Amino acid sequence: MPSPDPEQPAGEPSSRRGRPPEPICEEAGTAHRTWLEPVRFRLTASGLTLDDLVSRSGYSKTRLSELLRGKGYYSGWEITYSVIRALGIPVDPVRRLWTAAALEAEKDPAWIRSRISDVQPLGSDEQPVAHLGLTQAMWQPYTAYAQAFLQTERRAQQLVAQTFDILWLTWNEATLSPHTPRYAWQLLRSRVHAATAKRPDGRPDLRPAAFSTASQAQIWDLAKRLAQIDLLAQFFDTITRLPADQMDITVLRNLCGVAPPAVPGIVGLSPAIVHSLERHARGALRQLRTNTDSQE
Known part of the structure; x- marks a missing residue:
């Protein structure tokens, strides 16, 4: 999985400003919105464009757009992790909220464990x-x-x-x-x-x-x-x-x-x-x- 660009710290806006993400889909559950809304807010506050996020995360614009809208199938942990790392968001709280939302989306606990184990974290977050x-x-x-x-x-x-x-x-x-x-x-x-x-x-x-x-x-x-x-x-x-x-x-x-x-x-x-x-x-x-x- 590509790592965030070390030449541009997460949260430092590019020279371009893209359009804000389209609204969250109505189908997204309450628990899903719990972690998705802060992620969208951080993206908007950072000034990063969706193209910036593509280059930092390694995922296509279509995949990222679907994640940011809560559209289609519930997003796996690997793409979610890549986005929050790119935006400099603490991983541990998002992982817990992502897990709760996966259960809300009726994902099997074995699927949840497998998706999380597929990602090798770069280190633990320091809680303020x-x-x-x-x-x-x-x-x-x-x-x-x-x-x-x-x-x-x-x-x-x-x-x-x-x-x-x-x-x-x-x-x-x-x-x-x-x-x-x-x-x-x-x-x-x-x-x-x-x-x-x-x-x-x-x-x-x-x-x-x-x-x-x-x-x-x-x-x-x-x-x-x-x-x-x-x-x-x-x-x-x-x-x-x-x-x-x-x-x-x-x-x-x-x-x-x-x-x-x-x-x-x-x-x-x-x-x-x-x-x-x-x-x-x-x-x-x-x-x-x-x-x-x-x-x-």
Whole structure:
């Protein structure tokens, strides 16, 4: 497989500017887009043309165009690897995201292992120290938040792992943002809510979380337990009517059991703003529940 041109570092634009890639095909799955969108963004930001990518990767323009659009058969790891190496993109997170998307495309695990083993990596990627620190610090609260909406710990952990891989791929953008923890939190919550079941009005459906709370699990009387679940489901449903930041803080505090001092660091907002949002959320919840009760 041809290696990137050593005379022109990845990310250094050529003197020509080609057209941006055509849009991603509608047939491309959600997991496929997870790694494809950052790759397309990096190509556009680099200023490289498709011809540049042809010379760097060794693959034809047609093959590369199909990969960048997610068109046709799911792209093998060898061509994907050649593109991300040419663009100077970290290999490890893309390989994990590529694998998840291959499973989404119903590729056999043996096919996936074979495609990966066909490529001899040139070395492992060095994870940014700050990214590693953020991952270690936020893994638990991010997973708790995701599990509140997705219910199962396995789904939550998979989504959080993918979120941190995407964050690694977009780390330059994250560190250039006004506040990196806020950038990371917004990435996490957008992916959680995209994967969450929705109510008819588009709100996330948080009601199933009522079945997994510790309080109702300790009630042995079935009638009382069902009554408690019903009350909790109504409360959780009311939470989703709050503005986004107020809802996030309420979920972290009430469903995830996060201590107040830890919340600002998780959502990437100042303690004063979080305190104000939580106070407004409590008032809004009281008003919403009063309005709901009066309509019944």
